Amino acid sequence: MPSERPLVDAAGSAVEIVEVGPRDGLQNERTLVSTAAKIAYIEALVAAGARRIEATSFVHPKRVPQMADAEEVMAGVPRGDGVRYIGLVVNERGLDRALAAGVDEVNVVVVATETFSQRNQGMSVLEGVRSFGVISARARSAGLRVTATVGASFGCPFEGEVDPAAVGALVRSCASAGADEIALADTIGVGVPGDVARLVSEVRAVTDLPLRFHFHNTRNTGYANALTAVALGASALDSSTGGIGGCPFAPAATGNIATEDLAYALRRSGIATGLDLAALVSAATLIGGELGIVLPALLGRAGDFPAGLSPERRL
């Protein structure tokens, strides 16, 4: 039973961080970033140890102008070193583009509630699952791994509470339709650790697929949720360097959890991520400068502990 597995006992393990700054981070920022700056950002992420990066999304450029250069970004990213690039895809046209651009994996979002699904995807939840099945079958036949991300798993900006059992049923459908990984997204940042536990329980009742989580720190619960997910066996966590981004279709959904702050908490918890904290802060500073924003991430301001990043260590 997941709730018997405590948050505090995860030491000695490892978790995979999926860097989503170039996609979910940038897509919610108003300042358009040049293709060259995006590629430099991704190069900095790779230098910091990121090995799984959601690099872009293949959506209509009028819908998400920041992602209009998806092909150019993918053509310029550094290859090798075991780095895998994920492309977000919402329909078959997007999949065609993603395949042509040479992504390593595909991420497809389905949404847990009817209203949000209609507003974000332009289709019902059931139509979303069917669409996922079509995309998944084609991507897998092309040799790519496919993730089903369930948006609004923890709450909906339009319908409010979301029944964990409904999320479980949707996960079961996605697993049957050919997902290689399930990702549960707290799109509007309302969840708490108990919600994570309930959802893990629901998902584990229907599938053994690898489980990934996507948290926003909208109400300061994102890091507690992330640590709880790791303790309950999640294999991967999404985060964005600097804590940039959100979702332009979800009101007030500001900020992914920040990769450097998450990596700090995990390292201090004895959980390996393979990431270099100082290099992550450099990558965050780089993209923060491009965007001209004060980053929500805190490690870059406060400094590492115990280490040379901290101002008091420089005295």
Place this chain on the structure above:
Amino acid sequence: MPSERPLVDAAGSAVEIVEVGPRDGLQNERTLVSTAAKIAYIEALVAAGARRIEATSFVHPKRVPQMADAEEVMAGVPRGDGVRYIGLVVNERGLDRALAAGVDEVNVVVVATETFSQRNQGMSVLEGVRSFGVISARARSAGLRVTATVGASFGCPFEGEVDPAAVGALVRSCASAGADEIALADTIGVGVPGDVARLVSEVRAVTDLPLRFHFHNTRNTGYANALTAVALGASALDSSTGGIGGCPFAPAATGNIATEDLAYALRRSGIATGLDLAALVSAATLIGGELGIVLPALLGRAGDFPAGLSPERRL
């Protein structure tokens, strides 16, 4: 064994929030706030349901100018409704003032490391314990409850790592010297949930006194730590409305955890606090306006869930 008690199983319980905005919050803000504004802030806190408030500290006004009006604040705070006011005290002169001003409780800080104790308190750790014993005996004979707060329990800005066993030994000394409550402070905001579990284990090996925690969100781990502490049996948590404050003697120690964000996470976890979230946001807005700062707290920006505070609910 504390580590067997999971974060996610605390539903149905309650925890006491100690509002420290008027003391730890304000003392680290550069803008001096008028006595009238402090009293209005405390009135707003009481209206929001706060029943245990660290109202001020009785230290030398040259050392902490923001607290120079301790007597005037205590003379003006609303009495009744079961509200208890705590005064921070560092020496006997401070205790004399606190007793004369009519505080309901006394909080005395001892520090876990020699360097920080010398710099912050002007005495060794052992001298700190002896001083605590003297203050505690006098306060208790006057009928007041006394808390021993162990500063830098999770890490020291000068010495780095702090041995949990040393914190345990210090707690044992404070318990012997007459503490009614033990508070463990992450003064510089470096801790993670596993540290909370280790410290709870050390403390529980030496005393059954009520256990309170004081977290800063300096590196985005404060809320995870707070929820873990509640799950492991802490009876009280410190926080400041708006997330204002820190410690002027600890470099880069910015921001207590915010009362409204903590209360949100606890309410969503099924843990009662007796606090009204909308009223907390109002109190935070009030003091944020006095200070002229952007508050670190997020609930006031994002809105409650699911409820009428959220912008999308106002459409």
